[in-house]
Amino acid sequence: MRNFADRLIELVDALENPSCVGLDPRIADIPAAIKAEAVATCGNTLEAVARAFLEFNKRLVDATYDIVPAYKLQAAFYEAYGAHGLDALGITISHIKKRRRLVILDAKRGDIGSTAQAYADAYLGTVELCDRSRISGFIVADAMTVNPYFGYDGVKPFLDACERGHGVFIIVKTSNPSSKELQSLRLAGGGEFYEAVARKVSEWGASEQALGSSGYSAVGMVVGATFPAEAKRCREIAKNAIALVPGYGYQGGRAEDVVPLFNNDGLGAIISSSRRIIFAYKDERFKAESFEESARRAAMTMREDLVAALRDAGICRW
C-alpha cells in the first residue's frame, strides 16, 4: 500500500527537502498591514484575528510550497479563537491541499478509546450526521500528533486511520526544558520512560497495514531537536518510524543536532521550524520586500543547512 510515509517521502525527494513549516500564527507577530485590513473588515474582534491568520497563512503557503513538502499546524493557536479560529484552520488546510502539500495537525490529542475515536473521526476520518450517514469533518489532516499516555486502546483509532492512508506521530521525547521530568524517569527494567514509548511506537507501527512500500511506517514519532542523545536513541529503537522533529531554530536545535534522527538512507526525519520561518521578516538576515519573501528565504536557508549537514554526515540522498 502507498501509505502516508510513502507520500511524504515522495514529496521530500521531489523537493529535496526533509523539512516542514509550522504555521503557528501569533497575532502580535503578524504584519501590521494584514491586521489593519482584518480590523477594517471585521472590527477589533476574534473574527478579525482569525481572518488575519488565514490571510497570513495563505500568503506563506503560496510563497513556500515549491520548497517545502508539508506544513504543520499547531491547533492551540487556532482553537484560542474559537469557531472563527477553527474556520481559519480548516480553510488553511484546504489551501495547502490545493497546493498538493501534506498537512500535519499538531493537536497532541490523547484519550480513552471511545474519545480517541471521536478525535480520529474528526481530524482523520468522517463524522456522523443526524441521519447516520457520514461525511468528512471540516478539518481533515493527512496526519496528526497523538499523546501516548493512554496506551494501545487510546492510540488504536489513529492506527486504524493509518490503514486508510493517514499518518500519526506519537509524542516520544519533547523539545521543552522540563521534558526530562517524566520522560526521562529510569525504569526498573532498564532504560528511560521515553525509550519504552519509542518501543511502543515501533511495535504499533510494525504491522503490514502500517508499513509502506518505502519500508517506513505511517506511525511516526515526535522527537525534539534539543536533546541529541535521546534523539539518537529514539532513532535506534524505532527504525521504521519517521521522526517529526520540532525545536529546530527558535528553540535552539541546529542542523547538526538533527542528523542523528535520519537513517543511513537519508530518510526518517522531517524537521519542523515555525517562528524562524513564518516571522522571518523580523530577522535582518532575511530582509525582503514582503514578509512572505522573507519566509521563503528562511525556508530555503533551512533546506540548505539541512542538506549541508546530511552531506557532511555522508547520508544525503540528493
Added chain:
Amino acid sequence: MRNFADRLIELVDALENPSCVGLDPRIADIPAAIKAEAVATCGNTLEAVARAFLEFNKRLVDATYDIVPAYKLQAAFYEAYGAHGLDALGITISHIKKRRRLVILDAKRGDIGSTAQAYADAYLGTVELCDRSRISGFIVADAMTVNPYFGYDGVKPFLDACERGHGVFIIVKTSNPSSKELQSLRLAGGGEFYEAVARKVSEWGASEQALGSSGYSAVGMVVGATFPAEAKRCREIAKNAIALVPGYGYQGGRAEDVVPLFNNDGLGAIISSSRRIIFAYKDERFKAESFEESARRAAMTMREDLVAALRDAGICRW
C-alpha cells in the same frame, strides 16, 4: 483565597452531591425528535448536529442543575463538528454558568510551554486581539483537564490560571483497559510511573497560591474509577488534590470502587458519569416521559448510590 476547589466544595456541600454529569453528546444516541427539529432547520449538515447537541445539552442542564454541582464537557465530541461544534460547546458553557454550576472542560491538552500558554489562554484566560488588547475567548471553563507528559513548563500556564481562580485536573491514572501499558511501568527508584505523576500533582498543587481555604488545591488529578488499588494509592500521595473520577457507570466503576478516592472528611473526589446519565432514557430503570426526566432520575440515583457508599464507609458529610 477562595480557589476553584473552594467553589466546587461549596456546591458539593450545598447539593450534597460529589458528582458531575458528563455532557458528551453522540449524535446516534440523541433523541429522534431533537434531531428531526435540527434537520428541519439546517438540513442534514454538520450545523444540524451542533444544533441538536446544544438543544440536548440545554435541556439536560435545566433538568439536573438542582442536583449536580458541575458538568464535564468532553471537547472531542464538539471538535468533531468543527466551528459549529465549538459554537455548541461555547453556548452550552454559557448556559451552565447562567445556572451557576461549574464547567470542567475535558480537553486533556498538553504541550510545550508556549503552546500550553495558548491553550490556557484559550480556555482559562484571555486571548489577544489585533490591537493587542485582550478579551475572554469564546470558550472559558472553570477548570480543564491537562496531560502531564511535558513536565512542569508544559503545566505552568495552567498553574498560573489556578492563581486566577481556575482549576486544573492533571491526568494521572486513566480508566481505560490499556492504561497500565505505560502508566504502570515500574520505576528504578520504586513505585510505578503514575505514582511519580501523582507526586508531581501534589508538588505542583502545594503552593500557597494554589491552596484554598478548604485546604484543597486548585490543582487536581484525573483518576479512573476502574482501578481501585491504584486509585487508593493516588489518594495517599496527593492528599490535597481533588480527584476527578471518570469511568463510573458505563465503564464499570461502582460506588464502592470510588470510596477510596475520598478523604476522611468525605471530600476530595468528584465522580463523573456521562453515558449512564445523559442517555438514561434508553435504560428501562429510568423510563420517564422525557429524556431529560430520565437523566434527572439517573443523576438522583447516582447521588443516592454515592452517598450510601460514603455512609457505609463512615465518611459521609451530610
